[in-house]
Amino acid sequence: MKNEYVRLLKNIFVLGFLVFLVVLVVNYFMPAGDTELTIDNTPIHIESIKTIAEISTVSYKDEVVIDTVEYYGEFTSVLDPDEWMRVLNRGIKRRLTLIIQGEVKYGIDLTNKNYSVVSNKDSIWVTLPQPKILDVIISPSKNEVFQEQGSWSDNTRRKLEVKAKFMIQKNADAISLQKKAKENTIRLFKKLIRTPRALIIKFEDAK
Amino acid sequence: MIKYSLYFAIIFLLFGCSEATPVPISEVHEVRNIGELSTTEYTVGKIVKLDDTAEEWYKFGDRKLLIHCKAKIKAGVDLSKLKDDDIKVSGTSIEITLPPAQVTLFSMDPNLMRTEMESVTGLRSNFTQKEKNAFLIQGEESIKKDILETGILKDANNNAEAFLIDFYSQMGFEKVSVKRTGQKDEK
Numbered sequence: 001m002k003n004e005y006v007r008l009l010k011n012i013f014v015l016g017f018l019v020f021l022v023v024l025v026v027n028y029f030m031p032a033g034d035t036e037l038t039i040d041n042t043p044i045h046i047e048s049i050k051t052i053a054e055i056s057t058v059s060y061k062d063e064v065v066i067d068t069v070e071y072y073g074e075f076t077s078v079l080d081p082d083e084w085m086r087v088l089n090r091g092i093k094r095r096l097t098l099i100i101q102g103e104v105k106y107g108i109d110l111t112n113k114n115y116s117v118v119s120n121k122d123s124i125w126v127t128l129p130q131p132k133i134l135d136v137i138i139s140p141s142k143n144e145v146f147q148e149q150g151s152w153s154d155n156t157r158r159k160l161e162v163k164a165k166f167m168i169q170k171n172a173d174a175i176s177l178q179k180k181a182k183e184n185t186i187r188l189f190k191k192l193i194r195t196p197r198a199l200i201i202k203f204e205d206a207k
Numbered sequence: 208m209i210k211y212s213l214y215f216a217i218i219f220l221l222f223g224c225s226e227a228t229p230v231p232i233s234e235v236h237e238v239r240n241i242g243e244l245s246t247t248e249y250t251v252g253k254i255v256k257l258d259d260t261a262e263e264w265y266k267f268g269d270r271k272l273l274i275h276c277k278a279k280i281k282a283g284v285d286l287s288k289l290k291d292d293d294i295k296v297s298g299t300s301i302e303i304t305l306p307p308a309q310v311t312l313f314s315m316d317p318n319l320m321r322t323e324m325e326s327v328t329g330l331r332s333n334f335t336q337k338e339k340n341a342f343l344i345q346g347e348e349s350i351k352k353d354i355l356e357t358g359i360l361k362d363a364n365n366n367a368e369a370f371l372i373d374f375y376s377q378m379g380f381e382k383v384s385v386k387r388t389g390q391k392d393e394k
Contacts, residue, residue, distance in 0.1 A: 023265050037341075037342070038345065039255050039257050040256040042253060042256050042349075043353070044253045045252050045253070046249060046251050046357060047250045047251060049247065049248070050248040050249075051247060052247065052366075053366075054245045054281070055242070056241055056242075056243045056311070057240065057241060057242060058239070059238070059241045060236060060239075061238075061239070062236040063236075107243075113373075117377040117378050124378060135281075135312055135314065138314065138315070138317070139278075139314060140343035140346070141347050141348070145335075145337040145340050148335055148336050148337055152336050154321075154336075157336050157339075157340075158318070158320060171236065175238075184242070188242045188287070191286075191294075192286065192289075194294055195378075
């Protein structure tokens with residue numbers, strides 16, 4: 001009779017342990033799906049409002065891939081479970097790969113009324129500031145976490161995003177969009193200024 | 208030792224032949240001609256709040272997250288939508304009919320985001336970066352929806368009108384009239 005109790009207790013213990021393992025797997029190894037969770041509704045607060053006058057004339061859209069990898073160190077022992085993961089993961093300990101889409105806007109900034117218009121009976125001269133990069137735009141909806149292996153901090157992800165933003169700006173600079181921005185600005189101002197007089201649009205000298 | 212070596216060799220053989228995930232290479236870019244006059248810029252902040260309290264019996268523990276983020280939003284009018292008959296000149300008078308104001312830029316700079324609190328208890332898994340990005344996307348959608356309630360489009364319309372009156376006055380027009388077409392979202 002005593003032996004039967006012991007066996008029953010053993011069985012209960014084994015079953016309990018198996019249930020615990022299942023719970024552990026469900027909780028830890030199968031995280032909740034992204035779509036299941038919804039953020040709480042919190043209000044936005046306005047931090048600043050500015051009056052500006054920026055005319056964007058060229059938009060450049062680009063997509064960059066940014067990747068950070070950490071490899072395993074020296075081989076230690078075949079008995080080390082961590083070394084078994086080395087084989088499974090092709091020697092890569094951690095990896096985070098992001099695909100970032102961004103947009104660069106070129107144009108002229110007239111916020112400080114830094115333009116001049118001089119006219120006489122026959123002609124109108126409009127002097128505008130040099131076109132420049134007005135904005136480099138990235139946002140979470142245009143970011144994709146392509147691969148996430150291992151645990152990564154928010155700071156690392158943000159650093160990668162900042163690097164991607166810089167790469168997009170550099171790519172835009174490489175194809176000299178200032179010239180195109182100037183042409184489009186002239187076209188736009190000619191559309192805005194309907195006059196029988198001669199219209200001369202020029203840009204301030206580049207510094 | 209021989210036994211472990213055998214296990215190691217089998218695993219190596221099983222997984223050694225498949226391809227490692229390649230990093231995608233992208234060289235796609237698009238250059239577009241635009242003509243947007245942005246006249247107002249709002250900077251807004253929002254707390255992305257997630258409370259993943261376990262409701263299922265088999266889940267032990269909670270996951271909570273607070274991320275503070277900022278968004279820069281610009282609004283103005285798209286001058287490339289102006290048609291020939293939208294600008295009427297008569298002597299020293301000019302009448303311009305503007306298209307409705309719209310959001311011209313929405314940006315969430317990663318430098319202006321910070322995780323205020325992250326707590327995972329019990330047997331729950333940690334938040335992944337993929338999950339966090341998904342929450343930030345929800346925050347972005349929420350800001351885009353709420354920003355239209357702040358009056359940004361009304362400000363953009365008023366500022367565009369003021370800018371054009373000033374611009375055409377400098378050109379020598381004595382009477383500048385700016386008309387607006389119907390604005391659906393203006394508050």
